[in-house]
Amino acid sequence: WWPSKLNLDDKIDSLLITISHPAVFRSAANGMRIKEIRTDSVATTVWKHRYPIVPYLIGVAVGIYAEYEENIETPAGNIKVLNFAYPEDSASVRAETNALAPVYRLYDSLFGPYPFINERYGHLQCPMGGGMEHQTLTFAGLFNHHILSHELAHSWFGNKVTTGSWKDIWLNEGFATYATGLTYQYLFNGVYWEPWKRETIAAVCLQPGGSVYVDDTTEVSRIFDARLSYHKAALLLHMIRWIIGDTAFFDALRTYLGYPGLSYGFARTDDLISILEEISGKNLSGFMNQWFYGEGYPMYTLKWGMSAADTLRITLYQQTSHPSVSFFDIPVEIIARKAQKDTLITLYPSYNGQAFNIPIRFTPDSLLFDPRLRIISAGNQILGIENTGSVTPNIEIYPNPARSYTLVGGEAKTAAIAVYDNAGRLLWKQNRPLPAEISLDGWSRGVYFISIETPETTIKRKLIVQ
Template sequence: MKNFYILLLLSYVSGILAQSSEMETKNIAHAEMKSASALINLAVNPNTLNYDITYHKLEFTVDPAVYFITGKVTTTYTALANINTITFDLANELLVSSVKKNGVSLSFIRNTNNELIITLPSTQTTGTSNTLEIMYSGAPPVNGFNAFTIQTRGNGSKTLYTLSEPFGARDWWPCKQDLNDKVNSIDVYITAPSQYISVSNGIEPASPVINGANKTTHFHHGYPIPAYLICMAVTDYTVYNQQAGLNTAASPYYPIINYIYPENYNTTLQTQLAETPQILNLYETLVGPYPFRNEKYGHAQFGWGGGMEHTTVSFMVGFGRSLIAHEMAHQWFGDKITCGTWKDIWLNEGITEYMSGMVVEKFDGNPSFTSWKSSKINSVTSQANGNLYLTDAQSTDVNRIFSSRLTYNKGAMVTNMIRLKMGDTNFFQALKNYLNDPALAYGYAITPQFQAHLEAVSGLSFTEFFNDWVYNQGYPTYTVMAQNWGAGQAKITINQTQSDPSVSYFEMPVPVQLMGSNGQTFDALLDNTTNGQEFIVSVPFSVTGVLFDPNKNIISKNNTSTLGTDTFELAKAIEIYPNPVSNELHIQMPSDITVLKITILNDLGQKVLGSKALDFTVSSLSSGVHFAQIETSEGTYYKKFIKK
């Protein structure tokens, strides 16, 4: 009895933790949705597609007490066509005072499309490079985008931060907002009143320089980065240093730098942050080295309600483990490799959410991980439909792009099912190969490229799997029946129905656990490809119980699993005739059994007829294998028949 209450308590605690984790996922999704909501419908500017930026030197002068920015942006670019002008994205509210090339002023114009159009002194030919210097200043637009924000905290301290995802960078500096162009490297110089600490991407090559009442802090980031991940924050931070790595030749230490509001810096926060290096080390073990090891990882507190995975420094509203794990995982899936289109957003968010689930698995153990997966499954199956890969129409709907149910939770569980299908060794090797693919690393990827890496490592075809789980909709409901089948064997029969007609059958490895009377268990992973499929497995004990998917590895709902002498005696007592049948099908049941419903299914598990009657006219059915799904007061049974 004592053990029962302990198990009950553990189950209760795991459930509470799963609910908490699910709420954090919704909060993360909501925050990321809000950061993109006002911007998502902005098209890529076609006037910026004729050049490739290779370098930015960004010099900003700001004061958290004043809503204003003064900047000088020096940009090196390569022409992708013969050009006489070059266009940058820049909010009209920001005033450009000069544009120069090699110290010589160039003419420029502004238009109503938030563009800066610069006339070059001569035609720049394809493949040649130029460097331009743009001086500007002004109050960034206040438009709900939150790209440039000044806030007053509860203690009166001023905070300045930026949040540019996906098209907000132009609100505070002249840039190219094309999501398909990553800048090879950047240098950021932030000049602010000397009492403040400034934050940006990368490392500080030297100590800040004091000049009167101001201080200039230099950051260098030497990895490709899109405009929306370039960031700045300035306030009276307390700096809390940590380190990650294993102090080995293969895993040397590298810095973790946390920028914390001083009023929040306490032992509780330090305890929360203590897991940061542990999670980094875990991720490195699972999917390979932290992508920006030569620089840093870190966090900076800001006032937005969630987090933002700026490269090398995640901006965070708080430090719950789920948020730390999610934003950190984005450094691999989102920052190192970015989804190539909004249709592929699950490559950023779904895989990242699953990475945070593996933190639960490794740190808290399998019962907690099972509860975590169960909460994801419950979310996904709360509705009968929903595709993972977005349609054209969905790719401009911010609510759908950042759907916690589909993009995050279904994406995470589809990733889990890929792991189930491949096995751990192949799964993690495929993730490593994907992240290290020279054609994708520090660039962009789309779903077929991810699929190709899964297939290359496993030798399996994922075409049907992706058709069912990524491109189409719904989930299966399983009925599993097992019985002892001679000495040392059991027979397991699997049937399936689907919640959405877009999928005819979910071909999946199905986990089944058989149990014996003395506490023995036997786990089988059955490759289920057709309805009514039977498996004979060797079991070293007499089977007394059966569980479907005990560790919650498959998206499914309302599953049943049955075993027992009485059950199988009843199954034998149910007769279906004639078989094969041409016109009239008859089902004979024991008189003491109540029939609730009978459904005729085709060989794909799709309903073709239904009734409570025991007699059917089946002349309209197509020829081939069918099943009678018989729901009774004693359980559900399946009988196979052939339609001539």
């Protein structure tokens, strides 16, 4: 029997957990191990945690484990990391946790010191599909950068500051998802940043509706909807960052995490937004009404030509994927290109069909829409004055890399989908409505090629199966 108060308005101030078990096993729990007594047959371990904690973040495990420690140096001090892995997997688990060291330092620089630095952090291997951010001790069934960086980010977003309502679960999951994205921007020479943004946008746009705000908290699947509470929420943060600028955005996050009453407590969406507005000086109410409470995303058609020798004329049309929002008034970026020349243009549309006249020093031969992937959008079309209106449909594959399945989606209604191995052998072919799910059960790890044939065109994509 474990008595607990499960409301999201009160935290336990401390824990003292005593675990007795057969001596062949090891035990783990939150906080610091302050005592361990072993005999030939029985072991008793005492764990002490002296930070506020919500009941769902308490974790206890007993099993046959190989235990090892790591010491992570950060500007705020050293973080002790205590890990528990199955003996047969300890080498591979250790390689993944060792590789996480730059992420601790990145999060320290962006969000502030590790919140539980006076105690420790850790990982524990267990039979589950992903990970769970038990405070100071992440439980994980899979050990890879994506999962470990996500769960570590919860130490700041979810554990130090916890959502005060399941309606605002994005304050936990959206931040942890975006934090993983930030590792792809600032680490690995940035090579995974654009693919992460592109695949996350594609995942959100697989369906036309859905809000980040959770209006029905009686359905667990809706609270933890990956497309909305994780991916769309992460991109909402990405768009806010662009609108208010990096300095204001990260200053606001550090203020939010250290704000009296929120730090080691609970927060609601309004708490975060008021801090973002105060530090940036920008009003975000319209943005939140459209992107947080509203559903869907914009779909743009851009028509362009030269209205004079030195003037580029762009007319921007917008459709929305869901009737809850009639127009998303968010800035958009365009790159105008010709040979070795290009220029970045930012437009601030306020209504559908708005025309812009932009001074330019050259006559472009092409335009690129949202080149830095700032906003959630799909099905975008660029029509030059000479264009007859033939447009290649946007097709995306997500997730990629993939493990158990991948989705082929886009604005085309149906497609003939064929999968080839690295030697060019046809492995799978079907005509399917989009989005189409492809099961990867039984597929070997490696590189595959997917051909997607629609009535308008044939598109080829590379798929990595992990």
